[in-house]
Amino acid sequence: MAFKTLAFLVAIASVVLATPMKRTACPNSKHTAVNAACCTWFDVLDDMQANLFDGAECGEEAHSALRIAFHDAIGFSTKGGKGGGADSSIIANGAVELEFAANAGIDDIAGPLKDLADAHGKTYGDIIQFSAAVAVADCAGGARLPFLAGRPNATKITPDGTVPDPFNTVDVILARMADAGFSPDELIALLASHSIAAADQIDTTIPGTPFDSTPAVFDTQVFVEVLLNAIHIPGAGLQKGEVRAPLVGLMRLQSDFALSRDARTACTWQSFANSPKLMNQKFSKAMAKLAVLGQNVKHLTDCSEVIPTPAANNVPPFLPAGKHQSDIAGSCAATPFPSLPIQPGPQQTIAPVPPS
Structure with a gap:
């Protein structure tokens, strides 16, 4: 009520x-x-x-x-x-x-x-x-x-x-969120916050390492990049709650990786990948x-x-430079991953979020 x-x-x-x-x-x-x-x-x-x-x-x-x-x-x-x-x-x-x-x-x-x-x-x-x-x-x-x-x-x-831990299983995370009154879809919507998140405590060897390539913009890139195939071990080696990352300079949480590929949450995860409007609507709710x-x-x-009115982000969702559609590990059986433009240029190293 x-x-x-x-x-x-x-x-x-x-x-x-x-x-x-x-x-x-x-x-x-x-x-x-x-x-x-x-x-x-x-x-x-x-x-x-x-x-x-x-x-x-x-x-x-x-x-x-x-x-x-x-x-x-x-x-x-x-x-x-x-x-x-x-x-x-x-x-x-x-x-x-x-x-x-x-x-x-x-x-x-x-x-x-x-x-x-x-x-x-x-x-x-x-x-x-x-x-x-x-x-x-x-x-x-x-x-x-x-x-x-x-x-x-x-x-x-x-x-x-x-508080769910990044090393918890999907079953444990969903159960904890359900106990607090949240559905799997609502959990994925809340994870839009990871679009502006950075690592400080999971891996202390790489403080300030962002979870997506645009850490100062509230966008859908985290829902794209978590689905990219892994190539990189950041910092001094994988820490508890951390898995291989798709780009040098990024960190990927074990929980994000698992939730993006679980049958109960994969389609909601993918639905935000090319729809900032849908992501913001669900996140706000x-x-x-x-x-x-x-x-x-x-x-x-x-x-x-x-509450101030946020500035617009006029950059549409994209695949990072050097990546291709074949690098996406699509996990939603019902819908293929959307076709996204590829950033021009060579594959980049993502800079850490500077402390302030």
Whole structure:
């Protein structure tokens, strides 16, 4: 019922954003708002863009913001007995949860987000999901995610083991996601986040190695390149949760590789390969669901108007230079892999994502 209510609220938000309405000037700000209750979020936005996201850059902090949003929210079970979902427990109980192996490296974004929330009088649960929506908007081609404000701070610790690991089997991953209320299709939609992800903790010998060839663009390339035949072992050798990569300078997660080839998820994976619009639609819907896990949406305020509009990505999906259709390991039995243009020139080495 809560998810149906959320879908209704998101639909209403779309109408509001598409229809001219009277706007209120926000105090001490250059911004105006349809809902005056959202004015303070523009202050958070300005601070976040300038001091966390390095001037609205789709960089390392943007990648980390999406990661913490998932790790915080997925600590949830439809059967109970786990955490409170998107409730900030990963920050509120950071002394415990940030020590979990699956959360390695998240302290780099958790600390700055905590400071931002404290400075602006916001809850940690809100600041986590707000940062994820802003991060996606900062990446060309990104979706404009809804943002609902008003989550109370966490009251209980999320136990270890709620975040799927990259070395888990597909059965284990799908079971964990189902326990949190997500279908296999929704899981693959959430993995669109890997289009702007980079390795820091899986293989510490290659920090900043991206998961696809365009790590500053929210695009479908990860759904193309994970299906390419492998030629490369990055870093100092394969680490736990890592498999051979298709390009020098890329990293490929074991879980992505397996999910892209499993009969339960392969066709959804392939459907995004040449359809950025479909990917963004499905990603937005899945993220909207993730962002309110454990919350009563009736008690939240729709402040989606604060989220910036992402720049367009005008580059269509492609095969990297030096690759050909025969290099694709198509795994969807029902549909052949789509024909994509090939980048001109010799095969390239992908540069790491620079730290900021």
